[in-house]
Amino acid sequence: MTDVPRRRGRVGTEHAWRGLLPLCPLLAVLAVLFVLPLVRVLALAWTGPGGGVAVFTELLNEPLYRAVLVRTFRVSLTVTTVCLLVGYPMAYVIATAPRFLSSALLALVIVPFWISVLGRSFTWLVLLQRNGVVNQLLRGLGITRAPLPLVYNELGVYIGMVHILLPFMVLSLYGVMRGIDPALLRAAANLGASPAQAFWRVYLPLSLPGVAAGTLLLFVIGLGFFITPALLGGGKVTLIAMLIEANVREALNWPLAAALSLVLLVATVACLVPASRLLRFERVFGTGR
Numbered sequence: 001m002t003d004v005p006r007r008r009g010r011v012g013t014e015h016a017w018r019g020l021l022p023l024c025p026l027l028a029v030l031a032v033l034f035v036l037p038l039v040r041v042l043a044l045a046w047t048g049p050g051g052g053v054a055v056f057t058e059l060l061n062e063p064l065y066r067a068v069l070v071r072t073f074r075v076s077l078t079v080t081t082v083c084l085l086v087g088y089p090m091a092y093v094i095a096t097a098p099r100f101l102s103s104a105l106l107a108l109v110i111v112p113f114w115i116s117v118l119g120r121s122f123t124w125l126v127l128l129q130r131n132g133v134v135n136q137l138l139r140g141l142g143i144t145r146a147p148l149p150l151v152y153n154e155l156g157v158y159i160g161m162v163h164i165l166l167p168f169m170v171l172s173l174y175g176v177m178r179g180i181d182p183a184l185l186r187a188a189a190n191l192g193a194s195p196a197q198a199f200w201r202v203y204l205p206l207s208l209p210g211v212a213a214g215t216l217l218l219f220v221i222g223l224g225f226f227i228t229p230a231l232l233g234g235g236k237v238t239l240i241a242m243l244i245e246a247n248v249r250e251a252l253n254w255p256l257a258a259a260l261s262l263v264l265l266v267a268t269v270a271c272l273v274p275a276s277r278l279l280r281f282e283r284v285f286g287t288g289r
Helices: 003-045 051-061 063-096 099-114 117-128 133-140 154-177 182-190 195-223 227-232 240-249 254-279
Strands: none
Touching: 003 254, 051 063, 051 254, 063 099, 063 154, 063 195, 063 240, 063 254, 099 154, 117 133, 117 154, 117 227, 154 195, 154 227, 182 195, 195 254, 227 240, 240 254
């Protein structure tokens, strides 16, 4: 009798290993393209003068690095929040519009992807400068008398990053909203729910997978953003990616750059793990049981 459970356990293990076989090529690619570079960065962080302890002690004791890390997370969180507040109504309108209008609006969202991030950042630099189109328009309408400082500060960085990352949020939300059955809202209305109640109690919960996917995607991308903050910030808004680039290209301090990369990775994971538990991403994405 005791051999039966053992045999079943053996068979289950064999089936599990066979199920993993198709994933072996993917795991090999992941190991080569992600794990090995990560191990290399970790080793590099410990090769500086005095060893890795000295490098990480410098990171912890230097106020500049702490301030840059806090600013990086603040900028990424602010941009993600603004994109969610702006992108949710946009995605809702696109998802609920008639088919022809929905396709046209969706095309307008996708068009910016045809232009490089560098090109869009330079365009905002031209538009937002003191004698740019935006300031000229504001003065022409009598709204302002002097040019507003719209660039070379955090405001310019926010404008540029929101413009570049907003389509990612809209597409993440649209993909989920398009799959929501309109009959559910009609059923809620037939049961006595007002349009606002139907939205908050039916539509919004069903759209949470898009909210979670878009928020997670934008937050992670925003943490590593480089080109737009470097151009629109004018060197006055330093994020951690810019600090890493400066240590690699100018200071030639590769151990410190590697340590900064690891600090960013650890800080990102430390924020995402509690967020995943709070938002229950496994249920939101439909992978929970």
